[in-house]
Amino acid sequence: MLVFFVIVIILALIYLDDKLGRIVFQNKNKKIVYPRRQSDISFFINGTHLFSDYFAEIRQAKHHIHILFYIIKNDETSQPFFQLLKQKAKEGVQIRILVDWVGSFGLPKSLIRSLKASGIEFAYTYKPRFPFFFYWLNRRNHRKITVIDGKIGYIGGFNIGREYVGKDPNFGEWRDYHLKITGEGVHDLQTQFLRDWEEATNTALDKSEYFPSLQAGAIAHQLFAKDGHALEQQLIDVIDQAKKEIIIGSPYFIPSRSVMNALLDALRRGVNVTVLVPLKADHLFVKEAAYPYFYRLLKAGARIYRFYQGFYHAKTIVIDEQWCDIGTANFDKRSLFFNSEINCYIFDRGFIREVKKAIERDLARSEQMTLDFWKKRTLWERGKESISTLLSAWL
Incomplete structure (x- = not known):
């Protein structure tokens, strides 16, 4: 009995710490809507192809390389990446690496020391600190941004590690969506990286050398970045505008009540809603946390598919071939309310068709989920679903 009360008290303190932290820092939760831009954009869905292009552009860097990832693993895939960056640093290229403290917790200190000894600047975002330790532990910088010489930018769902190039047998083929941007939009990726770098390091940089003149490209787009709240209303607004079709791709599907209601309203007015998620799960309980939402959507006429050939990690929304979102935000409460994210909204019909x-x-x-499947869940699956529902805000 004593153990039970101790556990309850600890959980209560964690809850209060997180709740008070959010109240204290809610005014610092920002959203940044960058201007509409024109850029040339390449679309990658395969990690091997992406990183072949990514490494080739890094090799050509002349002035600076700015890198922000949620996860960088210490494995056979990341080692060539670090060696390449060390070589570029020896050539005199400025290199800054920014990673999330929780997401990249596994990076050894010896590796970080070797990067710094090579002249590479390295920093963590959202390192837990007092007061509100658990609040900071729960915050994530989930953005993935790379800017090379202020002229080439990357944004999307891929991180650095063996699974992202299909080398982890537990996941097999890794499906993700990532963008390479050349043109006006790189200016905004650079701006966001420097914002995050200065916040993490408390160091202001002379920005004049990082913003070369850029030419307009062919594709209209707009970057949207947020810390904490702000994405929810953005999603509701675009869902409410849908007339024919909404397609959602996400590894996790745990929407807020307001976003869920917007989807149900869309179905009621005759909009076709399709949701694509992975069959496999890469985190405990996240798959089951989606089931209550799937049930309501299936009853309302939505189509739900589960990708079975590997792991589906892409984050995308397509509406009426008029609007497309590719970025870092998942369709879940963590991305809606906790994470720092960056998304690219695309308005070009040709690109959206691609x-x-x-x-x-x-x-x-993918296999299509049916109501019959949902009703035949095992007792174990139903139990996990109940636990997942209680934890859904933190998954």
């Missing part, structure tokens, strides 16, 4: 073709190929390698 994204839809990729989604259609992924749907062809």
